[in-house]
Amino acid sequence: MATEATSRAGEAPLAAQLPPDTLRQWLRDMLLIREFEVRTMQAYQNRQVGGFCHVYIGQEAVAVGCTAAARDDDPIITAYRDHGHALARGMDPKYGMAELFGRIGGCAKGKGGSMHFFDASRHMYGGHGIVAAQTPLGAGLAFATKYEDEVIGRRKSDRVTLCFFGDGALNQGAFHESMNLAGILDLPVLFICENNGYSMGTSISRGTTMGHEITAKAAAYGMDSASIDGMDIMAVYDGIRPMIDRCRETSRPAFIEMRTYRYKGHSMSDPRKYRTKEEEEEYEAKDAIEKLVEHLKREHGFTDDEHTAMTKDVKKQVRAAMKWANDSPVPDNTELYTDVYTGYWGPYQGTSLPEMMRE
């Protein structure tokens, strides 16, 4: 049942037919994520960012390609490596950076940090810190959209939920229960495994049986599946677009492996002794951003100047975001007791939306 979408652009007819401006937007989104992450790493070194921080560098094509193939109101949810997904959904980087800085202006008022980027107005249901714990939530988001269509009977929205997780999540029971529930209840959810080959220092072959062919996990639930080159955004789009459409039609779940790679360490404190420099270089040579740049140049006369201008523009935006974040005050200590409960009782001071949603 597993289908194979390959990475040669020529074999990505759907993406190839899209207007050049769309592809340029993809490029800009990927550049923005990478720049955001580069500056995040610097900020972490400067102790402006604390806690656990996991950057998305190398995997940009997955978040950008998948959200591009989905509708803007399709719910998405992911794990703690979540900056890319939030930005791909259009969250202003300043709110993300302020969150990392632990400021009140952050998307979660500085209460969630790197692992908990949320943007409800853009149907981004978070960043979640416990491995695989978001997979039942993803099934629940899909349950809710279906319930709204069938029970509450609003105009049928037929929304499809994209539930992202890492390869390490394949080893958690919650993932398997979610797959089975989605299959039994016919939930419109795509389980998207961002297989970057490692969970922390554990290569997938050391932690996961059938790690060489994880679509076998889907077969156990009678689920359609695909393995897609996550280092080529056009392959990502072409691979997932038909599956999203089918899911929207049939409301049947499916499983997708995105073969990708994280260029950096698992978190900010990872010497990466478990893999070779050569392996890292091999993947960086397949860089998805480079690939798209080449495609745009080859097919759509994208010039070096345009490229430089776009890069400049992105850097400017992120620099501004950092400035904005820095100017945002730290949360007042009274914030400890807000957003715990909806109402006011005892020491609890009710709840309110973050600045991001009050614009």
Place this chain on the structure above:
Amino acid sequence: MATEATSRAGEAPLAAQLPPDTLRQWLRDMLLIREFEVRTMQAYQNRQVGGFCHVYIGQEAVAVGCTAAARDDDPIITAYRDHGHALARGMDPKYGMAELFGRIGGCAKGKGGSMHFFDASRHMYGGHGIVAAQTPLGAGLAFATKYEDEVIGRRKSDRVTLCFFGDGALNQGAFHESMNLAGILDLPVLFICENNGYSMGTSISRGTTMGHEITAKAAAYGMDSASIDGMDIMAVYDGIRPMIDRCRETSRPAFIEMRTYRYKGHSMSDPRKYRTKEEEEEYEAKDAIEKLVEHLKREHGFTDDEHTAMTKDVKKQVRAAMKWANDSPVPDNTELYTDVYTGYWGPYQGTSLPEMMRE
């Protein structure tokens, strides 16, 4: 990878070659379990037994056939429907009955009840009440036997662990984590799913994706598997014996579906509205005990008189067990504080073996 062992005795050459007395012993073991369960149900109606009580009637061939194919020192572990496994391993029914009666003479001093039959001296590591919670324990038993062989370096025992569970356990995360761990760590354990078609009132098709072919679950872990007719003890033996031998050699785990049926309700309070009388009769017509009786008569001149005598003998044994259980006193209230901790501190009064193991 799934192999199929069918149910016609002619196609159970291994079992067919065994000495007739062995098959007679199997018959007696199955009769003992059934009689034990029949009297258990009566005792439950008479309020001599409390709590949750799940009888094994209909599934006898699985426990008896599997333990017959295993070595006496191969560890076994199962769920809460555990009377049959303990008896198949040779626990004296009087200790089981006393446990059900909540008496100090019980295998667990009356502290465990129906769901917690243990017989450590016979390598029966319990009955466990939480669905699938015994599957990681089963992996651990296998880990321990392998560790003893390889690290502690006693004479290689090459023991194989039999880990039993119901079809409902297929839907619990713990089962999946156990399968993956057994595969990654090469643990000598057989995961034996007693698929009786229902978890409480839920038919497997309503609760489990690929319920029509659960060996697909094994494939997800790259595990060998088999589907065996659990209503024919000779098919059970012939099906599982080679897998036990292979596991003993290779220390590789495997998954086995035993297709069986529970004749009675899930527990003592189950109207069984979820299935038809016809379905129940269909299975009772395939009764494993009947099948073996016929085989013994056909192939080994087993006579009606011998059959009657054996039945009588079994009834006598169970009647004696009930008497013994009834004569065993209830635990003294001081037993509340024994077996909580090994040592004596605060109110805790150390630990000791049950009478069964002090014989």
Place this chain on the structure above:
Amino acid sequence: MPRSIEFRDALREAMSEEMRRDERVFLMGEEVAEYSGAYKVSRGMLEEFGPRRVIDTPISEAGFSGLGIGAAMMGLRPIIEFMSWSFSLVAADQVLNNAPKMRYMSGGQLGCPIVFRGNDGAGGQLGSTHSWCVEGLYANVPGVKIAIPSDPYDAKGLLKTAIRDDDPVFFLESERLLSVKGDVPEEEYTIPFGEALIRRPGGDCTIVSFGRPVNFCLEAAEALAKDGIDCEVIDGRTIRPLDIDTIVKSVRKTNCCVVVDQSWPFASPGAEVAAQVHRACFDDLDNHVYRVHSDDVPAPYAYNLEQEMLPNVRKITEAARHATYNA
């Protein structure tokens, strides 16, 4: 005129009325639909609301708890039934990390209006894996509310409040109470959280309890009354929020206090009440607070051992005698 109905009927009425009132409310759990619930709490609900709103699940507590939380994040109002709260342990991460913290972690973006409900505490000889009093574990966690009714009237009124609440609620029922009958009016009513009820007024000793043991306390109070010890029995109704004011007011009057909590003693809700009463009533207490719990051992199967382990009438009576220097 009042009707007398069973605890389980009260639960069903609460769910059914709220499901009629708000189509975002649905019921999900093991055997809740076609089997009408392992304890027949949801009998007839599948017929009335259909399979889209009364949903059977596989034995996947972590999965369907999380599924409910995800649905609640989108504004639905799930009622998730645990056949027993004992089985919530396999879903602990979902019910403790995701439900109670979603609003906080998202900086107020997403709420989690969900009710988890099911049997809590000892059933009849179910043994240690099936007899959890999860309030002993979960009461420690901010972000949840915990309701624990002691009779059919409260079961209905508190459950309706729980379903309308915008925060996650752990609703703790007792299998031992399901068949108990009590007066429940036809008219609609709800019971606010955080308001304890004085079940029996008295001047000599305050007895505070939650859930099923409240009934043992009332029994004990009658026995004690015969000996001239007039106890005030307070039913906390909710553990979070805890109505400490009502308790303190009573202790300031009686000057002594017994806390009866079915969970294990160590670091339990009972310990919390005792500590708070001592703090608030330091100058009022004539004696230290006495605590009655289940014994600090795993729940045994044997009938006599289980009865001895529970916070029974004998233990409560003795505690009250000591607290009032009548031992």
Place this chain on the structure above:
Amino acid sequence: MPRSIEFRDALREAMSEEMRRDERVFLMGEEVAEYSGAYKVSRGMLEEFGPRRVIDTPISEAGFSGLGIGAAMMGLRPIIEFMSWSFSLVAADQVLNNAPKMRYMSGGQLGCPIVFRGNDGAGGQLGSTHSWCVEGLYANVPGVKIAIPSDPYDAKGLLKTAIRDDDPVFFLESERLLSVKGDVPEEEYTIPFGEALIRRPGGDCTIVSFGRPVNFCLEAAEALAKDGIDCEVIDGRTIRPLDIDTIVKSVRKTNCCVVVDQSWPFASPGAEVAAQVHRACFDDLDNHVYRVHSDDVPAPYAYNLEQEMLPNVRKITEAARHATYNA
């Protein structure tokens, strides 16, 4: 002559020494072998003991916790590392149902000599899913022992005792202490469970704490001493068994008490200590027991909020002033 080593080194020495002493002991967990532990606690152990005794696992806490319990049922002595105790929530059923009750449920047939260990409590800005103080949940459960060292000396001595113990032990470390150095003798030693240590003698006020906050208490005590408030700081060392006698003896001397517990206040070990002290010292206390905990909210990410939430020196100092009527 004494050596000063890091907390993490003390943990490693304890495990390595016990593994040399008893081949039934092994270490299993995520990244413990080839990665030398996410926090380098097990550095070098794979090299010394090999892959059969230092074992990497997938991210399957329920699975490998249960695997360890099964191995312990057969007489092995597993050390199961949770990268963080926060992740034990997905294994709650295994660690709370199977480990602590195996001996009871089997009527004394099978023990469970296992140690679960890892980081507990707040790390640095890890947010609410990664900052659990599991003692707030798990201390309620009979059948387990809970050790929680506050310095390298105790880390080594208590961990060796834990590994030799025949019952399941939850060993709670602090990520914040891993790099802290302290004197640890070359010579072999163990520290018995259930014996609190008076870290600082004093006559005016008893301060009881467990684990990392003990260090805050000592800081606070120094500050208070300058104002002539002489505090006796007691390090509980183990929460189960709780050495209430040492605490009571001290309170009988000082007549006032502050309990400092890093877990959330409600139904916590701190509540238990307060309740027990009030019971045992009813006639000795000049004031009610003061309690210092983490604030009753999910752990926030922002640095200032997290610092404010923790049971910090300021809160402890204030509590002691109030307890001694010096506020």
